[in-house]
Amino acid sequence: MAKLLVSWIAYNHDFIREDGVFKSVNEDGPHYQFHKYFYESGKYDKHVLLYSEGKQEGYAQRLGIKLRADFPGHHVEEELLPVKNVIDLEEVKTKVESFLLRHKEDEIEIFFSPGTSIMQLSWYLCHQTLGLKTRLIQTKPGRFSKEGKPELLEVQIQHSETPVTAIIKEQQLREKEAFVTDYLITDSLKPVYERAFLLAQTDNVTAFIRGESGTGKEHLARYIHDHSIRKEAPFIPINCSALSENLLESRLFGYKKGAFTGADKDTDGLFAFAHGGTIFLDEIGDITPMMQQALLRVLQEKEIQPIGGTPLKIDVRVIAATNAPLENLCRDGKFRWDLYYRLCVAELELPSLSERGKEEVGEMLDFFIESKKVALRKKKVLQFSKEAKQMVLRYSYPGNIRELENLIESLYVFCPNEVTPQDLPKRVRQVHQEHSLLLKDVEREHILKVLNMNNGNQRQTAISLGVAINTLKAKLRSYEEVQFVELETHL
Helix, strand or coil: CCEEEEEECCCCCCEEEECCEEEEECCCCHHHHHHHHCHHHHCCCEEEEEECCHHHHHHHHHHHHHHHHHCCCCCEEEEECCCCCCCCHHHHHHHHHHHHHHCCCCEEEEECCCCCHHHHHHHHHHHHHCCCCEEEEEEECHHHCCCCCCEEEECCCCCCHHHHHHHHHHHHHHHHHCCCCCCCCCCCCHHHHHHHHHHHCCCCCCEEEECCCCCCHHHHHHHHHHCCCCCCCCEEEEEHHHCCHHHHHHHHHCECCCCCCCCCCCECCHHHHCCCCEEEEECHHHCCHHHHHHHHHHHHHCEECCECCCCEECCCEEEEEECCCHHHHHHCCCCCHHHHHHHCCEEEECCCCHHHCHHHHHHHHHHHHHHHHHHCCCCCCCCECHHHHHHHHHCCCCCHHHHHHHHHHHHHHHCCCCECHHHCCCCCCCCCCCCCCCHHHHHHHHHHHHHHHCCCCHHHHHHHHCCCHHHHHHHHHHHHHHHHHHHHHHC
16 A cells, blocks of 8 residues: 555646746745655645646646656656546546545545646545545645744534535536436436446446347447546447458557558557447456457457557547356356456446336337338338237347337338238337247247247258257147138138
8 A cells, every 4th residue: 555645736826837838846836845844744645746748748747857856756757647628527526536546555645736626625635435435635835924934724614514415416416317218218227327337437447248139238338438537538439250360350459550460550549549438348257268368358458459569558448248158158158257347347238128028128129110211201100000010019139229210110111001910020020928938838939939049051050949849840830820820810
């Protein structure tokens, strides 16, 4: 455990400038005075001098050099804590919180005086809420003290209901805005999106989303990005299973000219493009051991290595997703446990559409009927016959939200009038007795679900079910006969 002094540079008071040009470090400035009178008695191991943007780097370095030169033995380090808007409380607080949590084992004294009022408020809020070993200190200039020397003061916190109420009200307003989205958030999804909203407020925490294919994992990842301080930076999604190992490596990390055949120029990877923003890695369970090692380095060291190049520091939030049980892959030796624990810092799980119940299927159906009418510029709303509507509502949707959305889009294209059972795909026309517990009905539904999961491939379905291909074909033929009889009854 170390004892740290932490502060923002005082851009307007630590330096002497003429016509806006740096002339010298101000020896009457707050940091020089602190080191002159208080640093040694504080017995600090290190002073971390924060600056908020690249153009301040030169000033921070000059101040650090001056302090180290005039006060030998004083350990001063300059660190960039990038803030785009120094009067944006949400952004500044998130960055300060992230910094303090990185040093949660240390004793931290925060030099409260330098910085904007929002920076000071952020220190206060983090000191109050994080439960860390922090202390707020400030100095009184010598011209205001009786002895003519600066005085060191501790900022004492008096608890009252007034600031707490103000913070609660602000949070309530933000939660009210949290569900403003172009996506229908039904009751079963609200708890997931509430957790996602809280996750968005804490920067640099890796998120992991579980859910079947088509449940909306990319939308949830984009929601986290859009409600975080990174919302103005890029959000880049990539399907890891769609690319080979070499192609995925070059796409993610980039490459240097001449690194391989066809590399005729330096090319940035997606992590470089996403700098300051978010990258969404879907189907993370499909990446190779080599890519697992490379991604682990990204998460541990916050750096990437372009093919044929040298390591580069990056600032990217990683959100990963999969529909595969990663724990099983780890037990089988196909996925690294250390990467698994790095990814699964904050987990979210999306339910399948069938788990959400018939009522929510109906809500999603109505939502897509209206939204696709607008998107496809149709003059009238898609209409269903009673029988067709029941079939659509009873279908299990192994492809989840994506399958329902695509179904409605297809029906708008091919059904200018009312949708009837004949207009529906064969897989949807399987009319089952609702909530049937009969073994034959449960078996049929399961077989058809596995068939859909294998995209209609009967041989692969038979392998998945552990039955002979002829047995599967016989059962499918019997289902088609039953379906024909049921449709005859309705038509």
